[in-house]
Amino acid sequence: MKRLIGYTLFCIGIGILIMWIISSAVIGFLLICLCMILGYILFCC
Numbered sequence: 702m703k704r705l706i707g708y709t710l711f712c713i714g715i716g717i718l719i720m721w722i723i724s725s726a727v728i729g730f731l732l733i734c735l736c737m738i739l740g741y742i743l744f745c746c
Contacts, residue, residue, distance in 0.1 A: 716736075
């Protein structure tokens, strides 16, 4: 469980860094939607 939490926090940190570099709300929203859809497909299928 600790590894899963660590991996999740690492991915959140990478996401925050990418959004800080991009700083565009539209592109960020599209990336968030893409990642959520991809994560759902990988998790559920």
